Amino acid sequence: MNGRKALVGALSIAVAGALSGAAFAQQPPIKIGLLATLEGPFAAGGADGMRGAELALKQKNGMAGGRQIVIIKASSDAKPDVAVNATRKLVEQDKVDIMVGPLSGGEGIAVKEYSKTQPTITFINGSSGAQATTLVDPSPNFFRFNTEGAQWMVGLGKATLAKGYKRAMVIAEDYAFPYSQVQGFMSEYCRLGGKVPVKAWVPLGGKDYSSVIARIPKDVDALVVVLGGADAVNFLNQYEAAGGDKPLVGGSITVSQDILNYKGKRRDSLVGTIAGAPIADAYDAPEFKAFVADYQKNYPVSAGGYPSPSLFALVYYINMKAALDGLDAVNGDLSGGQAKYREALAKMTLKTPVGDVKLDGNRQAIGTTFITEVVKDAQGNLFNKVLSKVDGVDQLLGMKKEDFKIGSRDEPSCP
């Protein structure tokens, strides 16, 4: 009885296969698979990531290397297994030539592992920022043109000390991405003499921060808050209501555009927060201004865009742009298992809205980090003002390979 059902299924698949087969014309377009998270807690960021990637293609009028580019989208829900399934479908069923994605860290590691089984396809990261993706057992055909969590915090330790905050408490979610962010902050902060007496790792899914707030000791000068999305909003709101007044130091997603613009009134407590991030709304380089203007033109707030592109939009934009620039460099030649294309990617100096990016030996970006401060503009909108900019940040944070350990709950430590 399941035979007939399965047959019907197989037939419909066969028909779908035939249709996609017919699409192969004489000058075939290059297919790029685009994977982001459109379900679950990261859905808002994923949608903006998609906008960023589409913008990169729009700027080139849908062409790269002299060939038409077709984007095939897929969605995951921030789960590694779902991300791999979606990627496998894009690669093996939809036969994309290049993959761009995924969005979050765990997904990134899983997709990197999958990329090893598809040596003729080139994988370029979306916005995933796990350190292990390129540090542990890297894949020869997985490229990441964005810097990751730890790199995004380089320079913040120095800025925090410059503000006079000598002792800080860390409040962060209990998983890999915040570990890397805290590492990026602490390795510099501790080296320069700062102290972190308490680290509060909050289990994922906990929404009530009152207990964490109660644990804040009296003698710290600042709170280093590495929370994203609703968690950041809840913490800020509850901290303010509980009468807290310590200055904040933010992680890269704590003060990203989607947090600054969350639906609700009380955002003012964020003013004055310094943070490290690969993006700064008010960066005044002409390339960045052009990027923001282009984003705003294509995705006005009325059409669901943010007032200013989010971190996800920028990072997806950068990676998609790398994919397209690489195609330009080889004139759309993907022959020989894409060997030439990959060589071009590995050697490329990518021009991005936030400065030049080069890849290291593990195909991981060496790029720019901004130290920003949240300020309020005349209309009452919050944005990130640039305090300083650190160029050429590498994945080992300037350490020697032997000394470097991937961040965890206890690494690094300086109580």
Added chain:
Amino acid sequence: MTRNARWIWAAVLGLPLLAFACWGIWDNERLFFVTLLNGLTLASLYFIVASGFTLVFGLMRNVNLAHGSLYLLGGYVGYFVAEWSGYYVLALAVGFLAAALVGLVMQVAVFRFMQGEELRQTMVTIGLSIVMADLMLWIVSAQVHQMSAPDWLLGPIRDLPIIRAYSKFRISLLVIGVIIGVLLWLFLNRTRVGMMIRAGVDDRAMLAATGVNVNLVFAITFAIGAGLAGFGGVIGAVELSMVPGEDVRLLLACLIVVIVGGMGSVVGAAIGATILGVAETFGLAYTPTYSVVFTFVILVLVLAFRPRGILGRPA
């Protein structure tokens, strides 16, 4: 259980707790009392949402796994009403009414036709919760929606003994929780419909046999139960913010509360909510890594000794 056994159990459970309390107060009295207050205020929110859940189950044996979605719905509706009108109290009322209305429709249009098919009703509520979650994501987007507390509840109360400062809004949670509890008690014990509901909880067949319009009683109960979820949602929209995924979180909290407290008992819901709220906040303050696991250990312990919960009765 004999008296002696009861004493032994009280000692086994109570002494470690007492010892912990003494140590906690000695170690850091402010942390201990703030955490206790946090626990009670969180329990208050859990009680409001879970009491509706338990009311519906008690009467109709309907495990409404879409209860979390009603919470989210109430929160979103409350948020938009508050943004449009600026009145928190109005938001509370509309949040209650919106969820109650949806609950009423669910009861009248779906569950009325599945009377007695408990498992199937539960499946329907699972389906509804998936559909509702996605519809809300579609309409409201995944953006974080955080409602502002009214001005008179904004900020902290300062200069308190020991705990120094405490959020006004959180204190108000405690007050609202008590008011809801008292109103529910009055409703169930002092009104005609309430008595019918209680009679129905005890014996549905007898209630029907006495000529009461059972369908009407069911519809009212479902509406109130759903409304309480929506009401809790509006409160949650201020304290915990509304975002996709909150529905499942609150649903799980409700499940634990009613399993621990005993399904169908409003007093049980209060006890369960207190245990859960206090355990959660103390866990987070003192052993953050395993705080969530800790909650479930309590659940398993209660079940091992009282399979129907603390105040549960055989169905």
Added chain:
Amino acid sequence: MSAAQWRHAMNAGAGRLAMGRRAPAPAATVRVPGATPAERRYLSLLAHIKARHVVVLLFVLAYPMFATPFLTYQIGAQSLALGLIVLSLTFLGGSGGMISLAQMSVAGVAGYMLAIFGSSGEPAISFGWPWWVAATIAVVIAIAAGTAVGWLSVRTEGIYTIMITLAVGVAFYHLCLQNYSIFNGFQGFQRVYAPTILGINFRDPMPFYYLALGCALGGYFLVKYVLRSPFGIALEGIRNNARRMNALGFAVTAHRVAAYAFAALLAAIGGLLFTWYNGLITPNSVGTSWLINVLIIAILGGLRHPIGPFIGAIVFVLLQNFAIDLIDRERFNLVIGGVFLAIVLFSPDGLIGIWATVKSKLITQRGGKS
């Protein structure tokens, strides 16, 4: 247990379960005078085989020959592995009347143990023992875990079971998420790959498909066999009227816990396959959405027949993969939720229920004409 005892058990099946499940027709026995019981059983087995069974079997065996590697692996093998996990739920729910949402957690225990005792991308935690040692230990531990869940939840009934197993499942998720020394926390284990045996790499689509198919067929026939055994029939009796079965002298609790243990075996095998299929196990693999998905698949296919889980899994996997090509990509949950709702509302027996209805209508029409 004597035949008389289970005839009693059958007769006791007057009570109806909410899911609208019919008591199965008594095993149709072929009366052949003078045949030994073994021969009789063999003949009755032959009498059960119909054309469609042969067609289905041939189709699933030949499937990888004409399907692309993608369809073989992601659609075929995934459906089979998932179906086996779901089968453990439908066995409990269908014959035992116990809907356990923790079956994915049991499968997850097997997957985690496989990664911990076998080899993975975390050499600091994994023991690196040979795959068959790790797999055996994993199955044993998963059965122990499943039995423990059963012991905890059989003390309650019906709807309570759903809630308690859901709570246990979520507890396990949080344990995996928070513990780094054993479960490696948020990252879980990567690179948990199927082994290479006798030169056959079971990571490749076709060998893995046949591995999954072998396990799925094994599970399917095992369940069919158990359902017809005295144990299975006693279980049905308990589902229909536990009190009467108790009065008849059956150890109701023991039967139920044993059913959980058997279901755990199915879930464990399915969990191993699913972990190998994904090549990884993370807390998300045992998170709330997967717990619910397993239930959705079970209801989609139908609890009435052990083929239901596999049909449900095929439909679920097809929807998950191709819904994005048909509708707005973000609305997968709406589609799956809507389909689920429609099934529960209009066909409580799932897709196999629809098939049965259509078939009976066709038969009556044909009968009317002739």
